[in-house]
Amino acid sequence: MGDDHKSGARKEAQSRADSAGEAPFCFGDELELNGFDGLPFSSRYYELLAQRRTLPVWGLRRTFDDALVRAQLLLVCAHAHAGGSTQIPQWCAESCLSVRFRHGTVACTQAGGRRAVDLTLRVADEMDVNVGHEVGYSVGRETCCCSDTVLRYCTDDVLLREMMSDPFLEHYGVIIVDQAHQRTVSTDLLLGLLKDILAHRPELRVVVLAAPPLADNLRSHFRGAPIIGLESPSSVLPEVVHSGGGKDYFFSALRLVLEIHRTKEDGDVVVFLASEEEVHCASSILQKEGTRLGAHLGRLIPAVLGLSREGPGRPPDERGTRGKSRRAFLTSGHGEDLWWPVESVNFVVDCGVQKKMVYNPRIRANSEVLQSISRCQAELRRKLCGPAGKCFCLYADDGQLPARRSPRILESNITATVLFLKRMEIGGLGQCEFIDRPDPEGLMQALEELDYLAALDDDGNLSEIGVVMSEIPLEPQLAKALLASCEFDCVSEMLTVAAMLSAPNCFVEPPTGRTLEAWQCRRKFQHHEGDHFTLINVYSAFDRSRKDPHFSAEKWCRDNFLDHSALQTAESIRAELTDTLNRIELPVSEPAFGTRSNAANLKRALLAGFFMQIARDVDGSGNYLILAHKHVAQVHPQSGYGPRPGELGLPEWVLFHEYTLAGNNFMRVVTEISPQVFIQTVPLYFFSNLPRSESKDILQHMLDPHATAGARKADGHVDESGGGQSADRCAVQ
Secondary structure, three states: OOHHHHHHHHHHHHHHHHHHOOOOOOOOOOOOEOOOOOOEOOHHHHHHHHHHOOOHHHHHHHHHHHHHHHOOEEEEEEOOOOOHHHHHHHHHHHHHHHOOOOOOEEEEEEOOHHHHHHHHHHHHHHHOOOEOOOEEEEEOOEEEOOOOOOEEEEEHHHHHHHOOOOOOOOOEEEEEEOOHHHOOHHHHHHHHHHHHHHHHOOOOEEEEEEOOOOOHHHHHHOOOOOEEEEOOOOOOOOEEEEOOOHHHHHHHHHHHHHHHHHHOOOOEEEEEEOOHHHHHHHHHHHHHHHHHOOHHHOOEEEEEOOOOOOOOOOOOOOOOOOOOOEEEEEEEOOHHHOOOOHHHEEEEEEOOEEEEEEEEOOOOEEEEEEEEOOHHHHHHHHHHHOOOOEEEEOOOOHHHOOOOOOOHHHOOOOHHHHHHHHHHHHOOOOOOOOOOOOOHHHHHHHHHHHHHOOOEOOOOOEOHHHHHHHHOOOOHHHHHHHHHHHHOOOHHHHHHHHHHHHOOOOEOOOOOOOHHHHHHHHHOOOOOOEHHHHHHHHHHHHHHHHHOOOOOHHHHHHHOOEOHHHHHHHHHHHHHHHHHHHHOOOOOOOOOOOOHHHHHHHHHHHHHHHOOOEEEEOOOOOOEEEOOOOOEEEEOOOOOEOOOOOOEOOOOEEEEEEEEEOOOOEEEEEEEOOHHHHHHHOOHHHHHOOOOOHHHHHHHHHHOOOOOHHHHHHHOOOOOOOHHHHHHOOOOO
8 A cells, every 4th residue: 555545545535525525624724644643544445435435424414513512402313334433433532623722622531441442442443543642532431532532432320420529520621422313321321410500511422323213302402403304214114013922932033044045045144143142052952953964054153242231342353154154143132233134144043032131129129121123123133134144033023113213211229320310510510301211219219328328317318327338339229338348357358359249250051061061160268257258268269370470360260160250340340449549549458368357357247238238037048038128038049058969058148139020030149147246237217117026036136135025026126326226337328
């Protein structure tokens, strides 16, 4: 690629831009200079420019620029593969550059971290600049940007946490909220707060990108805002075949994939299933069935996509269907927003349902429910196979689907959201106009939980403890436990527990035939005090293997049926939490894991945050009554407490991290606790609000042994004075 090629490509691109009347694509004195870094453009820039000009969104350039000048808030309605996520942020960066960033730089938020990184890499390439300099990203605990960054991709969560120190986002001139149609809690929260910020900052511009059809409630939320719409580039829809999959939709989908492969028609297949578990199961089945098919049909290659907690990412690097092979892309949830190689996809198999965890505020637990996808999702999925393709919908017709995607803020625990909003009130940003207001019962439960955690004062405002909790990037209960560990001199151990609980599950599901071997490996890490202590053992062993030059940490994880990436994530979270404690000047005690006093202190710290999640074995056989709502639950099979030989016996009283209404109503991450220590730790007003039960009576007697049985039976309430126990209570209340 010499100078002649570069010059020719540049002249051709400029000639096309001139003939189309489009805005110039660089801002240097000469066309070959990049306005962002002052360096000559490479030949790669002009190659990509020619590709960018073919994107459907490119025709909106002039309309978009004009609207951005006139309006504070702009809605762009374009399908997932129109190029809006890559081109519109560049146009905004060029707009900010044209006024020399007088009002700030550009931030573009994404629902998933992996997508943010992928977009950064692509856009930096298109802009002909270096990743981490002019274009960068901030994803969770990973940041790749600097003071020269003018366009930054980040997750909604990252931008929200920035608002704690910069409530009005004065560092930015343009904020782009991408994937608004996904309606995550963080996206809805960000959109609600941005309306208030715009009232304080008339120079700020906000661009909201959403896939068509744009939901009516999103339109009405931004009433008066101009809308730029881009329909699908093809007016010809793919052939759609409806069939009632019923309860057997999973196997119906797999049979369809195999039938498509037997037809020998060209093209890859996209399969939308209901959950991650189904995706992994389907991959295993198709892998086996693919080997049984005749060689004359070619290879069937299952490819699992989009299951990372960080969000969907790119498909494998293979381009299109090679030879006689066919890829079957397997995904769930929001897979319609993945980076699909749409030119190779000719078939879509859509089950039409998705499994979701819906929060029940009455019992403070998630329930697994099977829901229909929305008509908007169905439409997006069909467009993946193009006009010449075929979409198999395993449901009767579109009429049975809800019109819009259910917003997550109506289905999630919003305690952390309420804590954040309380923090924003301190910064002068008290108004959050939600697109869909949270359920009143969920809101009251969140306020009640924050009150129990001593995060609120008598007036309902953030207390000093609440302010510190809001600084810690953890769920409120875990943040309170970490704060309590500062008092009980077990910070190092609690940092590890918090990191391991916040990271994905570190235990890998063993392959068929190796279950016993996996359990024997897990027993090496098992701690007699409970699962929280087992997590510390796992992390400590991983840390030692990582530092040992004679071992490969990745191989060590494989040998021990542990997830290397999950443990790396835990390591990153722990480092971030340590930095946070140092920044807010909280003491970090020296490690003392393994001593009796440390174990007792760690349990006290856990109880300070999780006293609402206590259960008692009522019959000695593993049927645990949860004190807060009297539901009966079982210990999860992955726990160290269980029936397998060599495992710990079932304790009477336990603290658990998570409870889910699914299957056998399992409690996950369980540790034995002392009822006497629980009584010393629990806030009295929480204890008095517990429903009447035999377990509460036992605790009541421990708290007030002199009370008569008749008095206890009469009201079941605790003496608010607390008697002589109050002096022993946790000071972090």
